[in-house]
Amino acid sequence: MILRTAALSGLALLAVPATALALGPPPVVISAGPGGQQANGPSGGATMSGDNRKGRLAAFHSEATNLVSGDTNRATDVFIYKRPSGFRAAGGSLRRVSLTNSGGQANGPSTNPSLDGRVLLGDGDRPPHCVAFESEASNLNSADHDKTSDVFVRDLPHNRTILVSRGIGAAATNPSIDGSCHAVGFEAGGNVYLGKVGGGVKRLGAGHDVDLALDGKAVTWVSGGKVKIRRAGRTATLAPGANPTVSDLTKLSSGAHVWGVSFETGTNLVGRDHNSGSDVYVRTIGASGGVKKTDLISAFRRGAGSVGGDNENGGLTAFAAANGFVWFANHDSSGSTLFYRNNNTGNIDDLVHAELIGDVETSARGNFVVYTADGDVFLKSLGGK
Numbered sequence: 539m540i541l542r543t544a545a546l547s548g549l550a551l552l553a554v555p556a557t558a559l560a561l562g563p564p565p566v567v568i569s570a571g572p573g574g575q576q577a578n579g580p581s582g583g584a585t586m587s588g589d590n591r592k593g594r595l596a597a598f599h600s601e602a603t604n605l606v607s608g609d610t611n612r613a614t615d616v617f618i619y620k621r622p623s624g625f626r627a628a629g630g631s632l633r634r635v636s637l638t639n640s641g642g643q644a645n646g647p648s649t650n651p652s653l654d655g656r657v658l659l660g661d662g663d664r665p666p667h668c669v670a671f672e673s674e675a676s677n678l679n680s681a682d683h684d685k686t687s688d689v690f691v692r693d694l695p696h697n698r699t700i701l702v703s704r705g706i707g708a709a710a711t712n713p714s715i716d717g718s719c720h721a722v723g724f725e726a727g728g729n730v731y732l733g734k735v736g737g738g739v740k741r742l743g744a745g746h747d748v749d750l751a752l753d754g755k756a757v758t759w760v761s762g763g764k765v766k767i768r769r770a771g772r773t774a775t776l777a778p779g780a781n782p783t784v785s786d787l788t789k790l791s792s793g794a795h796v797w798g799v800s801f802e803t804g805t806n807l808v809g810r811d812h813n814s815g816s817d818v819y820v821r822t823i824g825a826s827g828g829v830k831k832t833d834l835i836s837a838f839r840r841g842a843g844s845v846g847g848d849n850e851n852g853g854l855t856a857f858a859a860a861n862g863f864v865w866f867a868n869h870d871s872s873g874s875t876l877f878y879r880n881n882n883t884g885n886i887d888d889l890v891h892a893e894l895i896g897d898v899e900t901s902a903r904g905n906f907v908v909y910t911a912d913g914d915v916f917l918k919s920l921g922g923k
Contacts, residue, residue, distance in 0.1 A: 563626070563918075565627070565916040566627040566628045566917050566918070567914050567915070568619040568627075568630070568916065568917045569581035569602070569617075569914050570605070571602070571605050571606075577600060577602035577605060578603060579600060579602035579603065580600070580913040580914075581599065581600035581601070581602060581910065581914060581915045582598065582600075582649075582896070582910045582913075582915070583616075583649055583651055583910070584596065584598045584897040584898070584908040584915045584916075585651050585652055585908065586900060586907070586908045587653040587654065587655035587901065588653070588657070588717050588901065588902040589657070589663040589664060589665055589666055589717075589902060590656075590657045590658075590663030590903055591663075591901070591903040592663060592905075593901035593902075593906035594620065595620055595621065595653055595669075596653075596906075597616060597651035597653050598616070598617055598651065598897075598910070599617070599648060599649040599671070600614065600615065605617060605632060606632060606634050608643075610643065611644060613645070613646055613647045613675075614647040614649055615634050615643075615644065616634070616636040616649070616651045616669065616671045616692075617632055617634050618632070618635050618651075618694070619917065620632075620633075621917070626919065627918060635651075635694065636648035636671060636673060637678075637692070638699060639698055639699055644673060644675035644677065645675050646673060646674035646676065646685055647673065647674050648672065648690075649671065650671060650672050650711065650713065651670065651671045652669065652670045652714050652715045652722070653668070653669050654668045654715050654716065654752075655717055655752075655902070656717025656753060657753075657902045663902075664718060667693065667695055667719060668692065668735070669691070670690065670692075670702065670713035670722045670724075671689070671690060671692070671713060672690075672711045672712065672713060672724075673687065673688060674686070674687050678690055679699055679700065679701040681701050681704060687709040688701060688703045688706075689702045689703040689713045689722060689724045689733065691715065691719065691722060691735050693719075700735060702722045702733040702734075702735060703724060703726065703731070703733060703739065704733075704739065705739060706731065706739060708727030708729075709726060709727075710724050710725070710726040710731075711724065711725055712724060712725050712747070712748060714748050714749050714750040714757075715735075715750065716751065716752060716754035717752035717754065717902075719735055720734065720754060721733065721734055721754055722735060723748035723749070723750040723759070724748060725746045725747075725748055728744055728746070729744055729745070730743055730746065730757075730761075742759070743761060743773070744762075745760055745761035745762075746759065746761075747759055747760040747780060747781055747782060749782055749784055751786050751787070752786050752856055752902060753786040753787060753856075755769060755787045755797075756768065756769035756784045756797050757769075757784070758784045758801075760779070760781075760782065763780075765777055765782045765799065765801045767782075767784060767799055769797055769823075770825045770826075774827055776799055776823065777801070777807060778803050778804075778805045779801035779803035779805070780801065780802055780851075781801055781802050781851040782800065782801040782851070783851060783854055784797055784798070785799070785854055785859045786856040788857045788860045790860055795824065795825050796822050796823060796860075797822070797823055797859055798820050798854060798858045799820065799821050800820045800853065801818070801819060801851055802817065802818050802866075803816060804816045804817075807819055808832060808833075810834065811834055813845065813847075815846065815847050816849055817835075817845075818836040818864065818866040819832060819834055819835060820832075820833045820835055820854065820859075820864055820881075821833075822859050835849075836849035836868065836879075836886075837886070845868050845877075846868075847868050847870030847871075848870070849866050849867070849868050849869075850866060850867050850868075850869070851866060852864075852865030852866045852878075852898030852899070852900070852907075852909075853865050853898060853899050854900070855900060855902060855903055855904045856903065858881055860881075861881050861882045862904060863879060863880060863900065863904035864879045864881065865879075865899075866878075866879070866898075867896065867909075869895075872891075873891060873892060873893050874891065874893065874894055874911075875890070875891045875895070876888070876890045876891075876895050876909060877889065878904065889907070889918065890909075892911035892912050893911075893912050894910075894912055896909070896910045896911075897909055897910040897915075904920065905919065905920055906918065906919055907920070
């Protein structure tokens with residue numbers, strides 16, 4: 539999961555600097571009711587579908603009761619925003635998805651969504667059709683009979699809610715779904731699991747902060763304060779850190795196949811990191827093991843020192859192991875600023891500034907980014923189709 543903020547306070551207006559306006563239109567509040575009505579409760583858990591450059595869907599959870607009609611369960615629910623066609627972010631539609639198979643309301647809170655959708659090289663993209671989330675509701679699936687948190691997948695075309703964490707006694711939380719709706723990573727009782735949508739759960743080891751690649755070929759998590767990755771049947775420890783995200787399997791110009799993993803850490807992994815706060819890195823790792831490259835992301839340009847304050851991982855695009863973008867949020871005494879790093883040039887650009895930015899996630903190619911700011915969820919377009 540990306541930049542999960544525990545507390546969301548207020549409904550302050552977002553301040554958008556001129557640099558943000560130069561890169562596409564201003565951000566759009568998507569945690570809003572009909573006609574742009576302000577939500578009457580805080581929202582968070584922002585996430586984005588991974589379908590190539592299109593970014594058809596965004597999702598979030600909200601305590602608000604006025605986002606859709608008929609919301610009377612007095613519980614946090616999960617919502618999906620369907621973006622309009624083109625590269626616009628505004629003018630989409632919103633629906634609630636933490637529902638029973640018959641469309642009934644959940645009898646407990648549902649949070650932390652994760653959307654599918656993936657890049658298919660040479661064949662366009664796979665549109666998103668599933669959302670995973672955690673819920674304390676006991677009525678979403680007939681196999682779930684208690685209020686202990688479970689992980690579910692909502693099949694959007696068929697309006698079915700599938701229990702993924704079947705047989706797990708501990709509370710199952712923080713799901714991360716692959717791009718094809720085949721598998722979901724989650725944590726429970728201090729362990730990390732990989733569950734198949736439709737049946738079967740496998741324990742990967744002790745840990746938390748799970749992230750599953752869109753192509754399903756790698757999974758990262760944190761154990762004992764260190765970032766781990768499992769790929770090609772092997773598990774490796776990458777570095778001290780937290781909040782990892784993993785790219786798809788990428789073929790470099792040399793012919794090597796690698797994965798990129800972004801994460802935040804207070805450990806100096808390169809010589810030019812003199813920041814006393816946390817920084818964001820990407821480490822590239824091969825199929826046979828060994829770190830191929832270590833790159834400091836929260837730096838103004840390649841070769842320069844790191845940005846001050848605390849920097850938190852906001853995720854990376856599907857092929858950021860070779861090029862593409864990595865996102866991070868910087869927090870200092872002036873508030874929070876959302877940045878993205880262009881791995882093609884080594885430069886970074888600031889997009890938005892707010893009192894508190896969290897839950898950052900990008901589309902697979904970086905054309906859209908969704909995030910939480912000051913209790914609302916925003917979607918910003920940087921260009922798409």
